[in-house]
Every structure is written in structure tokens, then in C-alpha cells.
Amino acid sequence: MSKLYQTFRTRRMPKIYFAAFIIFFTIYGFTHYQSSKLPPGDPNNAGLILPDGFEALAVVDSLPGFARHLAVNANGDIYVKTRLHARNDGYGNIAMRDTDNDGKADIITPFNKYESSQYGTAMKIHNGYLYYSSNLIVYRQKLEPGKLVPEGKIDTIVWDMPPSHSHQTKPIAFDGRGYMYVGWGLGSDVCTNGRPGAMGAGKADPEIPGEGCPGMIDHGGIWKFSESKLNQKQEQGKRVATGMRSIVGMDWDKTTNALYAVVHGRDNFRMLWPGMYSPWESAVLPSEELFKIHDGIDGGWPYYYYDHIRGKKYLNPEYGGDKVKEGNGAKLTKPVMGFPGHFAPNDILFYKGNQLPARYKKGAFVVLHGSTIRQPYPQAGYFVAFVPMEGGKVTGPWEVFANGFAKNPILTANSAGYRPMGITEGPDGSLYISETEKGKIWRVMYKGDKAKFGPAQLAKMVTEKNTAANIKDPDPIKDDLDRGKPVVASAVYSMYCAACHQRDGKGDNSRFPPLNESEWVNGDKNRLISVVLNGLSGPIKVKGQDYNDPMPAHGSFLSDDQIAEVLTYIRSNWGNTSSAVTKDEVAAMRKATTK
Incomplete structure (x- = not known):
């Protein structure tokens, strides 16, 4: 470096040019050093279809108890929330470490036994603590430098009253100001008794909470709590969002300084209202929603649903809707993005690293777990999307970032193979993706030329969006799996x-x-x-x-x-x-x- 400086002095280059050169050299050198240290991807990218320049490897092929969400520590240690504790000897969490830098986990250690249904989901690292949740409780544990498994006491940060139900997932996010946000889903499709043609409980657009769906008094939204105060009950938090059926993924975007949440829409239009909705309409509607959360936001559920095709909120038939009536839907906050029905968005990530091309720092990754109720059409979802955004506003259609988790066409959810679930970022900027059916974990890395990344590198992902049976909108006639087949089922x-x-x-x-x-x-x-x-x-x-x-x-x-x-x-x-x-x-x- 001294010789380099002498060269600049000999040629009498201005110091500002020398400083600029040093900055460029440092960035360039670090980027190439980082790329050279990335482990090789697996053959065929461990089954994933990715944009050109990306590689993927399987950190682990399967985990006992399978996997929900995950987090990666500053030293590369990976922490996973177990989906089925009973299949992991009762343990709710798994810690993994790669000791030889080949990208593969060679230490896999389950830890912590606590009660949880398979909907316990959160796994985040924040300010030196590991936060994770059951379906009823948000826990916290101090991470100690050098130790893979936290050994200190388990703090209870927020707890919910039993009994539990299917949408009590307790996703969490942090705003960097000492507050934690917790999702509180409601275990209902649309606040009815489940009978076809049944009307919803309460009235739509209630001015007093008790006049509407009873469950919405203390469910179906997002609450704000202190991130460090122990044993907080729901009433000690502040409700910041309502009208949201099932929230499984949330993330705080530092660029816009705002919370974002992905929300599952209602189900069963055709089963509950066969005279109103066709099988095709029931397969692609209603929309799954990505919201930018502001204090007091109302997503409209269970009284309204979002139709991404028409770009409007409509009254649910349980509250007098007929596919035309909008009621007060125009007064509700529209989602930032609407995905097709039943894609099941289960996680969201705003990328902060530098390994990936710069375009991925302007938007959000959304993990789509996949549908179960789209018959007679193929099941859909089962991929990772990217939503391009700037300043909190969408700048283009959602894109396919990673596909190949499931084998097409997907006739039933249990035959899909893998169902992507969680996404997080590693210290070097790699992405990590988990899935629920076997507990496989992928690491996705970029090794191409970031300066040249553009439409050509995304071309095959555009093809995936337009042709893959699990992603494209099904043709009402051609994609009907029962078309032309004899009726053999009940x-x-x-x-x-x-x-x-x-x-x-x-x-x-x-x-x-x-x-x-x-x-x-x-x-x-x-x-x-x-x-x-x-x-x-x-x-x-x-x-x-x-x-x-x-x-x-x-x-x-x-x-x-x-x-x-x-x-x-x-x-x-x-x-x-x-x-x-x-x-x-x-x-x-x-x-x-x-x-």
C-alpha cells in the first residue's frame, strides 16, 4: 500500500483521487474476497430454480420435527423453530453450526422443551437475544458468545390465554426503538359456524367492537409491546392493527421505518356459497395481502375481502355481499400488494446485506407456503416471491425469486414434496429458506456480476411465473383437473x-x-x-x-x-x-x- 501511495505522489495525483481509489479498491476487494469465501452450491442448486448468477445448497436435508421460521446469528449459527415438537423428542428449537465452512450443518442440537402446537412460529435474533414463540407465548433467551445453545433462563415476554386455535401463530418484529410487534390471528374462516349459507356473527362496519364479530375484540390484529418487559399480557400492549385474519410473517423495514405484515385471506367461497362462486373463482380468490402497517389500520376482515383482479375490497357474502357490493370497502386501507388466493404468505424479509444485487434491497421477499383448497385446479404457491418497492410503494408486479420446492402439478398439499416457510438473512448476505414438510434448509448465494444483473438474468423466472402450474393463474377450462374424467368420488x-x-x-x-x-x-x-x-x-x-x-x-x-x-x-x-x-x-x- 505504501508503494501504491508513492506512485500517486510521484504522479502528483490529487489526494481526493487517491482516497476515491482506496475506497473503490476496498469495496471491490471485499466483494471479491467475500464471493471467494462462499461455499460451492449443490448440483442443480439443491432442487431450486433461481435467477442466473445465484447458487443454492442444502444446509441440511431434513430436521426432526421439521421447521417453521429461522434466524442466523452474526457468527453463522442457525436457529430453527420446530414445527412438531413430539417428533423432535419434545424439543421446540434446533441450533445448527457449520464448523468447516462448507455450508453444511455438521452440528445439529435440539434444545428447550415447551408447550406449543405446530403453529408456534417466531424465531428472531435481536440485541443479543434469541426470541421465539409457541402459539400462545413469546419467549426470549440470552445468546452467549461462542456458545451454540443458549443456557440461560427462558424469559416470558408476552403470553396469550388458552385455548389455542389454528391462527395463533405469534409472529414478531422489532422497530429498533425498544418495541416488539406481535400478530394475533383469529381461528375462524369468516366468523360463522361453518355451515353453507350461514351469516356472519355481528354486523359489518361496527362502530363499537362488540357489535361486530365477537372474536375481533381481542384477536385478528397486531399488538405493540416492550421488547424487554417480562410477562406482558395482551391488555398491556397497544393494538395497532385490526381486520387481519391470520398473520404468520412480519418484518420491520428500516428504509421506510415501517412494519409490514403478510396476511392470509379467507377460504371456501365455493363450499359455503356454491350458487354465488364458481370453482375457478373460489380457487383464485380472495387475495392474500401484504400490508404496510400504520397505527389504527383496518384490513377489513371478516367483513370484507380483497379482490386483486379488480383491485377493490368487497363485502363478504356472510355480511350481505354479492360479489358486487363494496359497502365501506373503499374506506379501508388497500394492501401494498395482493397475491392470488390461498398462496399462503408465511414470511417476509426486507434484505439489508450487500451480497445480492442492489435491486433486492428495494423491496421484500415473501415466502408462499402454498394452498390446500384449490381443487379442481392445481394447488398453488409453494415458492418465494420478490415484491419490488421504493419508498413503501410497489414499483412493479411481484416476481418469482425461487421455485422448485414442489413437483408440478401439485394435486394435493401432502404430495407437494417441500413447502417453503421461513426466510432470513445471514451475516454475509446469504439468504436462508426453511420448509415445513421435512425440515430442509437452503442457503441461497449470489456469485454473478452484480453490475450486470438485469432482465436477462430474470428471464427464466418470468417464464416460471407465466407457465409453472403452481404459480400461473389457472385456465378455467384447460387446467380443471377433473375435466373429462369420470366422476368416481363421492x-x-x-x-x-x-x-x-x-x-x-x-x-x-x-x-x-x-x-x-x-x-x-x-x-x-x-x-x-x-x-x-x-x-x-x-x-x-x-x-x-x-x-x-x-x-x-x-x-x-x-x-x-x-x-x-x-x-x-x-x-x-x-x-x-x-x-x-x-x-x-x-x-x-x-x-x-x-x-
């Missing part, structure tokens, strides 16, 4: 059961249990009839796995003949060989259980 099952238990009776490996070779299907016939007639709530175990989503009662809208038909169909398919159910047996059970 009509009742196809309409009322397949959305949850899937076309093949195997459930979705997550919320809804399998029916194939199930002890509930092949066991006590009267118990099975009662479940269909009267519904079922509370945790159950099916084939060794716990499930906690309620099943609505079907007895009020299905006849004895229909229930007998569908149960006979279920008990004689997918490996089940049990006896038929008669309408007389259903009638007797209906009489015995009717109050």
Missing part, C-alpha cells in the same frame, strides 16, 4: 370434505388429519357419524400426530342419506376396508345426539 366428499382432507384422503400434513387407514375412520362407527353430525373441537391424535383444527358440524345441512353415502365412501377407499354406514344408523345417531 359428490358430498368433493364439495365438503376434500378441501381439508384432500382429494386422496391423506390430509395436508399440517392442519387437517388423514382419513386413509385412520383409526377414527375405521374405528367406532357411531363416533365417526357423530363427528360429521356435530363437529369436533379440541386436540385429537390421528396416526400418531396431533391435530387441533375444529371440524364444523355438517348435520344441519347434510341429510342422513348424504352422510351415510360419504362415510361409506371414506370407509371403503384409500386403504380403508370397513363396513358401510346406513342412513338408519345416521338417523339413530342424529336422534341420540340432538339436544
Whole structure:
């Protein structure tokens, strides 16, 4: 460096030029040094389809208990929230370390046993602490330099009252000013009893919270808490957002100094309103929403839904809507971006590093876990999107950043292979992506020329968006998987059961249990009839796995003949060989259980 300086002096170059050269040399050198230190990607990018210049490797192929969200420490240690504690010997978290810098985790250590359903989700590192959540509680633990697994006491930061339900996921985000934001979903599709044609509880646009959906009084929104005060109850926080059904991913964008959240829309237009919505409309609507959160924002749910095709909020039919009525929807805050229905956005990340091309610092990555209820069309989602933004405003259509997690076409959620879940950033700017079905973790790196990254490098991702069955809008006729096929399934099952238990009776490996070779299907016939007639709530175990989503009662809208038909169909398919159910047996059970 001294010789370099002497050269500049000999040639009498101004000091400002010398300083500029040094800055350039430092940046250039660091960039190339960093790139040279990145491990090689796996063959075929570990299955992922990425823009040109990117490589991916599998940090780990599978984890016991699978995976929800994840975080990476400043030294590269990875922390993962376990999806199914029981399959991880009861442990809720997993810590991983790469000791030889090949990108692969060679130390994998489960830690901390605590109660949680599979909806416990958060995993964040903030100010030297590891924050994570069950479906009811947000915890915190001090990370110690050099130690992979935190050994100190577990602090309870925020806790929720049981019982739990499917949308109590407790995602978290930090604003850098000492506050933490916590999502509080509501375990309902649209605040009804689940019967077709049933009206929603309360009235739309309530001026007093108690006049609307009762659950919205203390659910369906985002609350703000101190990030360090212990044992905070919900009432000690401040509600900053409402009208949001299920919030699984949140992140704070330092550029716009604002909180952003991805929100799941409602389901089952066709099943609940068959005379109003076509199968195609029910598959692509309503929109999944990306919101920029401001104090007092109202997303409109359960009274309204967003139609990304028409760019408007409409009244839900449960509150008097007819696909045309807008009510007061125009007064609600529109989402920053609307994704097609049932894509299931489960995480969001605003990139802060320097490894990736600069364009990825202007926008948000969104992980789309994938649909379960799009039949008779292929299931969709199952990829990572990028939303280009500047100043908090979208500057173009959403893009496909990573695909290839699932095998197309995806007929049922349980046959997808992998379902991406969480995304985070490593200290060197690499991206890490988790998935829920096997617990695979990918590391995505950029090794191309950042200065030349542009449309040519994105061309194949544009093709993915327009042609991949799990991403493109399905053609109403050509993409109907049942078109031209003989009807072999039960009509009742196809309409009322397949959305949850899937076309093949195997459930979705997550919320809804399998029916194939199930002890509930092949066991006590009267118990099975009662479940269909009267519904079922509370945790159950099916084939060794716990499930906690309620099943609505079907007895009020299905006849004895229909229930007998569908149960006979279920008990004689997918490996089940049990006896038929008669309408007389259903009638007797209906009489015995009717109050």
C-alpha cells in the first residue's frame, strides 16, 4: 500500500483521487474476497430454480420435527423453530453450526422443551437475544458468545390465554426503538359456524367492537409491546392493527421505518356459497395481502375481502355481499400488494446485506407456503416471491425469486414434496429458506456480476411465473383437473370434505388429519357419524400426530342419506376396508345426539 501511495505522489495525483481509489479498491476487494469465501452450491442448486448468477445448497436435508421460521446469528449459527415438537423428542428449537465452512450443518442440537402446537412460529435474533414463540407465548433467551445453545433462563415476554386455535401463530418484529410487534390471528374462516349459507356473527362496519364479530375484540390484529418487559399480557400492549385474519410473517423495514405484515385471506367461497362462486373463482380468490402497517389500520376482515383482479375490497357474502357490493370497502386501507388466493404468505424479509444485487434491497421477499383448497385446479404457491418497492410503494408486479420446492402439478398439499416457510438473512448476505414438510434448509448465494444483473438474468423466472402450474393463474377450462374424467368420488366428499382432507384422503400434513387407514375412520362407527353430525373441537391424535383444527358440524345441512353415502365412501377407499354406514344408523345417531 505504501508503494501504491508513492506512485500517486510521484504522479502528483490529487489526494481526493487517491482516497476515491482506496475506497473503490476496498469495496471491490471485499466483494471479491467475500464471493471467494462462499461455499460451492449443490448440483442443480439443491432442487431450486433461481435467477442466473445465484447458487443454492442444502444446509441440511431434513430436521426432526421439521421447521417453521429461522434466524442466523452474526457468527453463522442457525436457529430453527420446530414445527412438531413430539417428533423432535419434545424439543421446540434446533441450533445448527457449520464448523468447516462448507455450508453444511455438521452440528445439529435440539434444545428447550415447551408447550406449543405446530403453529408456534417466531424465531428472531435481536440485541443479543434469541426470541421465539409457541402459539400462545413469546419467549426470549440470552445468546452467549461462542456458545451454540443458549443456557440461560427462558424469559416470558408476552403470553396469550388458552385455548389455542389454528391462527395463533405469534409472529414478531422489532422497530429498533425498544418495541416488539406481535400478530394475533383469529381461528375462524369468516366468523360463522361453518355451515353453507350461514351469516356472519355481528354486523359489518361496527362502530363499537362488540357489535361486530365477537372474536375481533381481542384477536385478528397486531399488538405493540416492550421488547424487554417480562410477562406482558395482551391488555398491556397497544393494538395497532385490526381486520387481519391470520398473520404468520412480519418484518420491520428500516428504509421506510415501517412494519409490514403478510396476511392470509379467507377460504371456501365455493363450499359455503356454491350458487354465488364458481370453482375457478373460489380457487383464485380472495387475495392474500401484504400490508404496510400504520397505527389504527383496518384490513377489513371478516367483513370484507380483497379482490386483486379488480383491485377493490368487497363485502363478504356472510355480511350481505354479492360479489358486487363494496359497502365501506373503499374506506379501508388497500394492501401494498395482493397475491392470488390461498398462496399462503408465511414470511417476509426486507434484505439489508450487500451480497445480492442492489435491486433486492428495494423491496421484500415473501415466502408462499402454498394452498390446500384449490381443487379442481392445481394447488398453488409453494415458492418465494420478490415484491419490488421504493419508498413503501410497489414499483412493479411481484416476481418469482425461487421455485422448485414442489413437483408440478401439485394435486394435493401432502404430495407437494417441500413447502417453503421461513426466510432470513445471514451475516454475509446469504439468504436462508426453511420448509415445513421435512425440515430442509437452503442457503441461497449470489456469485454473478452484480453490475450486470438485469432482465436477462430474470428471464427464466418470468417464464416460471407465466407457465409453472403452481404459480400461473389457472385456465378455467384447460387446467380443471377433473375435466373429462369420470366422476368416481363421492359428490358430498368433493364439495365438503376434500378441501381439508384432500382429494386422496391423506390430509395436508399440517392442519387437517388423514382419513386413509385412520383409526377414527375405521374405528367406532357411531363416533365417526357423530363427528360429521356435530363437529369436533379440541386436540385429537390421528396416526400418531396431533391435530387441533375444529371440524364444523355438517348435520344441519347434510341429510342422513348424504352422510351415510360419504362415510361409506371414506370407509371403503384409500386403504380403508370397513363396513358401510346406513342412513338408519345416521338417523339413530342424529336422534341420540340432538339436544
